[in-house]
Amino acid sequence: MRSYLEFEKPVADLEGKVQELKILAEGGEAVDVEDEISRLQEKADQALTDIYERLSPWQKTLVARHPDRPHALDYIGGLITDFTPLAGDRKFSEDNALIAGFGRFRGQSVAVLGQEKGNDTESRLKRNFGMARPEGYRKAVRIMELADRFDIPVLSFVDTAGAYPGIGAEERGQAEAIARSTSACLDLQVPNVSVVIGEGGSGGAIAIATTNHVAMLEHSIYSVISPEAGASILWRDSTRAQDAATNMKITAQDLQELGVIDEIVSEPIGGAHRAKEIVVDRAGQSVEAALKTYGAMTREDVRKHRKEKFLRIGRQLP
Template identity: 45%
Template structure:
């Protein structure tokens, strides 16, 4: 069954009616005509709803429980995926997956934040919130990529790094900072893709890339809309207003130069057609990797540094 968000309820009613009519005997007069009419109403309503999404509605789609995860994309357009485990210091964090895979005609190192599908999997994956050992595992894979001269592709989908006491005791802040430091200087091409929600430093720890791509209904921000509303107004009713003010969706991030490309999704979101979304994503990654692989290593690193320095530039008042 498909989960419906609050603003999708009109679609749920129409889809239930279509399903009921479809099960009716095809011999009944008027059934095919009624079915065509309902399908037309559904298509019109989908265009009406998804053609005018608010930033907060896009944030809800980014968090949709059926949204494809990193492992789904890896399984769809990568071959021979060999997962690597552990940080060689503390343990293996299930919130981050990574390893070696064949992508097109090249071998890549792929790393992704994994929320899991279903309640049990989400608990196992800590709802996509990595501990420091997860970031250290990612760093270990990145260093392997540099050692063997393999490009890196990362998938970002996390509400943020796990803020638990144990995580802080094991050096959460240092682990994130170390990833930022090392990624900025890695001498291999890096492409990062925001596939769901990219929250704060927990997302940026996989996001210091030569090219940063984002799916159409994904979000990327220093804080969640709920957190922003709580801090600025102490009012959860301001969440939608905060989402708009944060400029966290793909279109706004592209204007600001935070991301390099917005990848289209099927009407209704990536979960409505994961395979089509994966096709768009694969094609885009291939294009960017081909461009980056033509650059010399010193120019690659210099361009990456310049890219992020531009984001921090302040206009003279």
């Protein structure tokens, strides 16, 4: 059964009526309802289009967090062949929130990093809702260093509310692990490409998204802090999350204008969760084009490009 967001209620009502009529038709009712089904479906499609053409930043936040939205494993499964995950940071333990390994992307060897939230209660607990601990970021560093040594590009799928803020994570050096992962991204002499597929939250996202090419799905978000936490700090009122989302410039459209990201990957009408295969393929096209561009550069030029790109952020508009 499809899950609807609060602002999608008009669409939910119309599609609910369509389903009722389809059940009547399947039950062999004498009344011909095909014309009515077509009329209501057309009305529902138009309502969905109208809603998604004028989403507010807060509504985009809700879409980015939609439980049915495709996650890192969906992109890895749809784009990467012969994927071999590697486990552990060789220092403490394995972190299931951050997937890392090697595979092939359209015939080319790639290292893959992905923050996975999980899609049901069991997997969400296993993946810690996509919030990595220090060992996850140290595992990412291990994979990036291997990729650099063997001249293999790095591909990252970003989807996290942020790094895990638990006491144990802080005791094991969460901030230091994030800083070293960010530094490893910057030091790579091979192309690295990232796609923000849902939430790009704080340093937890930056740790694997400091890349030559940063793409964002149309209705994803990327911010230094969640709107709720930002509202709590600015106004001491988490219920003002909608105001924070608007003022923080967290949408793909805002961030492209500010020069923080490089590309927006369009989503199907109604969001990525309504057509997962389509959006996975579109993300793949973006990655393929970026890898082709940066793959033609020398190792030193790749690193220089990345460094200069991030130094420009906040200093001048693109």
